[in-house]
Amino acid sequence: MKEQGIGHSHAKIILMGEHSVVYGEPAIALPLPDITLTVTIDRVDKGGHQIKSRYFTGPLNKLPKKMAGVQRLITSLMHRFNGDSDQWVITIKSQLPAERGMGSSAATAVAIVRAFFDLYEEHLNRELLLQLADIEEEVTHRSPSGLDAATVSSTSPLYFIKGKERNDFKMNLHATMVIADTGIKGATKEAIAAVKNELRTNHNDAQAHINHLGKLVNLTRDYLKNDDSTNLGIALNSAQFDLRALKVSEPHLERLIVTANHNGALGAKLTGGGRGGCMFAITKTALGARKLASILKDNGAQRVWLQPLGDTEESN
Numbered sequence: 004m005k006e007q008g009i010g011h012s013h014a015k016i017i018l019m020g021e022h023s024v025v026y027g028e029p030a031i032a033l034p035l036p037d038i039t040l041t042v043t044i045d046r047v048d049k050g051g052h053q054i055k056s057r058y059f060t061g062p063l064n065k066l067p068k069k070m071a072g073v074q075r076l077i078t079s080l081m082h083r084f085n086g087d088s089d090q091w092v093i094t095i096k097s098q099l100p101a102e103r104g105m106g107s108s109a110a111t112a113v114a115i116v117r118a119f120f121d122l123y124e125e126h127l128n129r130e131l132l133l134q135l136a137d138i139e140e141e142v143t144h145r146s147p148s149g150l151d152a153a154t155v156s157s158t159s160p161l162y163f164i165k166g167k168e169r170n171d172f173k174m175n176l177h178a179t180m181v182i183a184d185t186g187i188k189g190a191t192k193e194a195i196a197a198v199k200n201e202l203r204t205n206h207n208d209a210q211a212h213i214n215h216l217g218k219l220v221n222l223t224r225d226y227l228k229n230d231d232s233t234n235l236g237i238a239l240n241s242a243q244f245d246l247r248a249l250k251v252s253e254p255h256l257e258r259l260i261v262t263a264n265h266n267g268a269l270g271a272k273l274t275g276g277g278r279g280g281c282m283f284a285i286t287k288t289a290l291g292a293r294k295l296a297s298i299l300k301d302n303g304a305q306r307v308w309l310q311p312l313g314d315t316e317e318s319n
Contacts, residue, residue: 004089006046008122010114014038014099014308015106015154016182016283017274019242020220022198022251024165028217031224032154032161033174035182035310038105040097040155042114044122047090052077056095063093072142076112079138080119093118100306102188104275109151112139132156162224172224177313178232179292181263182274182283185255186305191276197250212245219245230313236269236285243272251277255303260284262302267291285312 013036020030047053052063059067066074081087093115099107116135120127136152149169154161159171201209219238226235243260246252256273259282263271268284275281284299286292289311296307 004046004086004123005121008044008118008120010042010117010119010121012040012110012113012117012155014040014110015151016180016281017104018160019223019238019272020163020216021104021273021275021277022194022246022249023213023216023220024163025195025198026213027165028213029162029164029168029220030150031220031227032150032163033180033312034154034157034159034161035105035180035308036158037310038098038308040095040099040107040110040114042096042111042118043094044118045092045094046122047092049090050092051090052081053092054095055092057097058101072108072139073111073115075142076115076135076139080116080135084119084123084125086123091122100184100281103184103280104189104191105182105281106151106155108143109136109140110155112136113152113156115139129156160227162220172228174227175230175313176227176232176235177230178235178269178285178287179289180283180285180310180312181268181292181295181299182281182308182310183259183263183296183299183304184281184306185259185279185303187253187255187279189276189280190278194251194277197278201249209249212248216242216245232269232285232287239270239272239285240264246273246277253278255279256282258302259299259304262299263295266295266298268295 015032015034018031018033024030054063099105099110101107113136116132133152150163160174162170162172219242223238252273260271263284271284273282286295292309299307
């Protein structure tokens, strides 16, 4: 066993297909490798099992209820390596916002698993990584699809159909993503209920929007593969129209999306559950992304992140 184990992961974002994926349509998730999370495990001579994070610092057995999944995962890994008597301090350093649809809990789980396997110098394959990360996700999200853990541990976009298909694919796109946080926690349960209500009270129109989102996902996969940022932007705006019709957007998101489209974005939409949380926009250049990020902050965004999606030109 080493003196220190280190595990890394990163954020993710649903590019297209949130909500419609629940009804059998495909979705695409993108890894965000520039928004990182790191877990270190340092062996110590005394002190038992200690956790240091932005939410809690103290002994493992005193973790708050909202970190119950983390506690179960760490305990399972201790048993796996017969390390219950080993003493250590786990430090979690995260750039990911919580409850914003960017995969914070899955990224934490993936990095913890990787750190334990590094500490005990054991080989870790991808299948086992996702299986172990699910220990945490089962507690936090009850019935996780596996999409979050698969994306926060990957460097490739992921095409996903719930219960049927989950494939990485290669992206060839010269653009930059600007992600903006409304500062409002996403209300996924309320948004899911809103879609169900639309299907019940306005079935034909709601189903048409869900089907259209599925078609947009398949088009988007081609745009990502073929460096077609212009049509990608059009698809994003079209998807936002569908999501708005399904009643999962809200005024803070809409203001930022409209602002982005009026200030050089190729397209913009909400991401994740909706009713708060984050939106994102695509720009052709890195310089354009930086300008847009400043404008979004001036228009109410609480935090902004930039993520290159390929080689971007430094021109207007």
